[in-house]
Amino acid sequence: MGLDTVELFAGVGGFRLGLEEAGHEVIWSNQWEPSIQAQHASDCYVKHFGADDHTNIDINDVPTEDVPDHELLVGGFPCQDYSVAQTGAEGIEGEKGVLWWEIERITRAKRPKYLLLENVNRLLRSPTDQRGRDFAVVLHCLHDLGYNVEWRMLNAADYGYPTKRRRVFIFAARRDTDWGGWLDEEADQPHYFTQRGFFPREFPVDSGQQQFPVARQPDTELLGDPKQTSEEFEFDFEHAGSMVDGGIWTRDVDPIDIEGETLGDVLQTGGVDDEFFLDEEDMDRWEYMKGAKEEDRVTDDGYEYTFSEGAIPFPDNLDGPSRTLLTSEGTTGPGREKHVVEDPETGDLRILTPIEAERLMGFPDGWTDTGMSRTWRYTCMGNALVVGLVEQMGRTLTQSPDDLDSDSGLVFGSTSE
Template sequence: MEYTICELFAGVGGFRVGFEKSSLDWKTVWANQWEPSKKVQYAFECYKHHFQASGGIDEFSNIDIAQVPANHIPNHTVLVGGFPCQDYSVASTGAKGIQGKKGVLWWEIERILEAKRPPFVLLENVDRLLKSPATQRGRDFGIIINCLGKLGYSVEWRVINAAEYGFQQRRRRTFIFAVHNSTNYYKELGKQDVYEELQHSGFFSSIFNVENFPQEFINSIDIEEKYKLDTLKISDSFKFDFKNSGIYRNGVIYTVETIPKNLLTEHQITLQDVLEKYVDEKYILSDEDLEKWTYMKGPKAIERTSKEGHKYMFREGGIAFPDPIDKPARTMLTSEASKNRSTHVVSDIATGKLRLLTPLECERINGFPDNWTDTGMTESFRYFCMGNALVVNLIEHMARKLHEIIEKEKLKQEYNDDYNKEIATTQITEQ
């Protein structure tokens, strides 16, 4: 078994940066990045700029993933990707079966998994994936788990806030780890009970520790018994209160709300740790802008009129202004380049004046190397890319764990091969 990766929806390479920081053994054999409706593919060009120069990839793909035949993608050990959160409902249309797929990108992942069956899968999505859609809570994630189960995978998930494990951004994301049931890792894990996997020994719980919780707090639902693993039935009627942690194995979903217990680092990385000492004057807020920013960040009570004509009060709480630099950064959004309520404003270290973050600081907030996106893209798109990115520090820890798992798979396979050769030799000798 090799340390090979296929990276889908690659962006500017967050998964790959994290994997390669963890070990030089990892080799990305194929990557796809496509930004719909963009004339210039800045993210793809950034990815290609860094990794083509290293000579570490056989092929880049910059077309709609739906246009890529599955047999065009090389075999790989780990499939990774941060796919957008969309509506994953399906519809039945007579003899044609299930179609009407709206969550297009998830179905492309399923298509590739069905064809390639990599031993391991690591995906990232927004935290609200577990609760969507609002009209049928848990349906979308239920569909994803059901699809993976039908393909022979067991699943573990965790909503992780990077700051709660010592890192520099309060960014909550859902991570999904799927392992094929044919692996030795799954067979060993299957010997342990559900509580142990969720509390100590699972993929996420063994990296990102959690406080002890009572076993009776675990909720479950048998989707194989209740829905027969039928994707259409799941889409039509499945509802479930997914908590921030859980596993799926043998047709049953188990979930529990966990509390982080940070044993990864003694030092909490803060916004101050990533700020530049000297920045260009263009990032400093003008006196004229300061009034606008103060209003946007402050609390509001505004009378509005609905479409039906009745008046109501729109209320909005205040945001810390400026952002405290002795804490991790708030979640960075794709709107970071704009004058927006969610945009970070900090007190400049050198002058004490209020200013915006620089693109380099935004890269640091996600754990990327300095000037990673300084590859010819516009400054506003550099901010956009970081608003879309994941916190690389988390991926580095996950990649180390995966390396350990695959190493054991290799040793087990080598042992089995040697054992089978020995048996074969003994049988020939006896004959």
């Protein structure tokens, strides 16, 4: 059964596309791009989904009562400094403008059954001078609101998608729900992160790794309150983990690679406009930018140092998944991180087209062809998530967690217990 869903930081609708394909319904959404007048992502969202129940204002300015009651809250929120402060009678709160606290505010008021959130993988280790602090604050807030949590760092390329994109997905289940109760009972058991959890059902990992004893003790625990966690907590979170009643279990897992699409599979055939092809006169500069370097350099204040970096394939390999798509794609001027491919029809070198960028992220062809500039089309895709990953998670949300032990035919992991 599908869930009534609220989508925050909606971008051009990646979460919505994936969840609706899995049978869920988005009943309200918000997208706001700060510091610019043109709201290209929101305009794109409205073109495809309509303006009803969509807002294009700063989420900080949205009254909580304007957000409808819902069962699932989703969004890809920025990785920021999540430090907290004690504010007397007002209790614990974070710095104004940090968008995690808007998720916390809405969750506190609406109490959805589930949250499904996405962030860059460095969230698990930030900030550098207190590793793991920011993620622990997120976990502590969810703990205080009555949720159990499971997370997983996923690389889309490991599961058959044509691009390498590593992101942390956070699944939070209210403790009185079926998934919340499942975490209570199962998260400290062997095989949880390889078979029995929320994520391994669609994203299998090697089940033959080192086994933990039954009902093992937490690897660490949250501290007394979010403020103490903010000030004192430090821990190396692994790529998979859970938080139940303040206890934290975490481990690294090895994905079972699934062969799928490659960069070559998404390239357009039948002719690409000349504007996407590289100028021959720039080729030496391209070679330099993409090549390995070890150079003596001097800073403006006279400090001498050796600069070094490895080579990047030029052109990109078409027989595997692409490198991570960036927001800076889309111009033919030399650039180290830009994708350059050999055109399948002419054999000449060119950048990716907007349609190819959309295909890499799992969007329909022309999704961002809504009147925005070409540069913004790449920016929107560079900020997007891989739609198919969300669809897979959405499918798991339509299942009961104990379907694992039923005759439902649910397939998970590489072996069975």
